[in-house]
Amino acid sequence: MARAGQRGGAAEQTGHGAAVVEVRVPDGAWLVRGTDGRLTAFGFNSEGVLRWTERRAGFPEWDGPELLPVPRLSHLTVAQGANGYAHLVGRRLAETEDAPLPIDVVHAVQYQTGRALGTFRGLGQWHTKSRQNALKFGVPVVVVDDGGTVHILVRNAGKGLVLRREGKTGKWEGWKDLKGSKLHDRPAAVATSAGTVEVLAPGEAPAGYWVRDKPHGAFERRPDIPLSVLPGSVRGLETSPGRATFYWTDPANGGLVAHRPGSWLIPMGGAPAEDSLTVLRATVDGEDCAVFAYRDADGRVMAAKCGSEEEQNGLWWAPTGLTALGSPCLAVDGAGRVTLGAFGADGRPRISRRNDEPGMVMGPALAI
Numbered sequence: 001m002a003r004a005g006q007r008g009g010a011a012e013q014t015g016h017g018a019a020v021v022e023v024r025v026p027d028g029a030w031l032v033r034g035t036d037g038r039l040t041a042f043g044f045n046s047e048g049v050l051r052w053t054e055r056r057a058g059f060p061e062w063d064g065p066e067l068l069p070v071p072r073l074s075h076l077t078v079a080q081g082a083n084g085y086a087h088l089v090g091r092r093l094a095e096t097e098d099a100p101l102p103i104d105v106v107h108a109v110q111y112q113t114g115r116a117l118g119t120f121r122g123l124g125q126w127h128t129k130s131r132q133n134a135l136k137f138g139v140p141v142v143v144v145d146d147g148g149t150v151h152i153l154v155r156n157a158g159k160g161l162v163l164r165r166e167g168k169t170g171k172w173e174g175w176k177d178l179k180g181s182k183l184h185d186r187p188a189a190v191a192t193s194a195g196t197v198e199v200l201a202p203g204e205a206p207a208g209y210w211v212r213d214k215p216h217g218a219f220e221r222r223p224d225i226p227l228s229v230l231p232g233s234v235r236g237l238e239t240s241p242g243r244a245t246f247y248w249t250d251p252a253n254g255g256l257v258a259h260r261p262g263s264w265l266i267p268m269g270g271a272p273a274e275d276s277l278t279v280l281r282a283t284v285d286g287e288d289c290a291v292f293a294y295r296d297a298d299g300r301v302m303a304a305k306c307g308s309e310e311e312q313n314g315l316w317w318a319p320t321g322l323t324a325l326g327s328p329c330l331a332v333d334g335a336g337r338v339t340l341g342a343f344g345a346d347g348r349p350r351i352s353r354r355n356d357e358p359g360m361v362m363g364p365a366l367a368i
Helices: none
Strands: 012-014 031-033 039-045 048-054 062-069 073-080 086-093 103-110 141-144 150-155 161-165 176-179 188-191 197-201 207-212 220-225 235-240 243-249 256-259 265-269 278-284 287-295 300-307 318-323 325-332 338-343 349-353 365-367
Touching (some): 031 325, 039 062, 039 086, 073 141, 086 141, 103 150, 141 188, 150 188, 150 197, 176 207, 188 243, 235 278, 278 325, 287 338, 300 338, 318 338, 318 349
Parallel strands (some): 012 365, 188 235
Antiparallel strands (some): 039 048, 048 062, 086 103, 141 150, 150 161, 161 176, 188 197, 197 207, 207 220, 235 243, 243 256, 256 265, 278 287, 287 300, 325 338, 338 349
């Protein structure tokens, strides 16, 4: 939540947005590019979803914030499919304390940039018989496969993993138990261009690892992977066709680690605060790259890049000039530039686009 008294340190331009008294930063891809090339930034508060929309692709003018009512969200996660649709999945608290279902999951879709958001639909949750267990239902993680099928993964009260997804006809299937035990909240899920979905769920025991090979097929449990992961810090990215790489914070030294299942761990340096890492695959200086950004303990946003699957060659972490509350977010704008978003202490997003200079040199931040 944005709080007064914490100021960003970036050189800023002034946009047209108004200050927001209360804003919380979503998980996932809260800065997304639509099919028309325009960017959308999402936040949320106690009244609903907040949306800022780029007026023209790649230009500094924005509209917003626009309030899209959906009260009592405790968390919001944003994911995007290959078709450009933005999927918003919330963890919603019941209207009254004695409601039979104290927490449920809701889902809505933005099909076109700036257009009306689809109605938030309630999807229930795994625990329907025990109120005590229902209160322990975790934070949804969302992944959209290359066919547009939405998958929602949540840790349940028993610290296992459950799944709800769209079926072949577009109707939602029921909740499925993927098993697992002693898992941390918020696993990582990656949909690849080969049609597969991979899920890595670290925990107190070795990390659970699931793979779905075929569209609408079953998730198969693969051998657990002995990993030491800061809870909530794991992220995933397709780094070559059909192959996922997972990144997380090592709790022993606070640095980042890269891992492709079946290979070695690769130290990446850096010092992210909590679970603030964001990852993106993009073309930078004509090269296929993995791009990274995080918020450090002082609130500064740091960024780095490397050739895709070349983390072993080392990364140079540099300040972007932005400060942030919550996690920053990376996207590619309508002009093909790597774009970094970060929420300031006043509740307004800041947008910074990569300069034409070699490396990850970001331009001035625009407060929208």
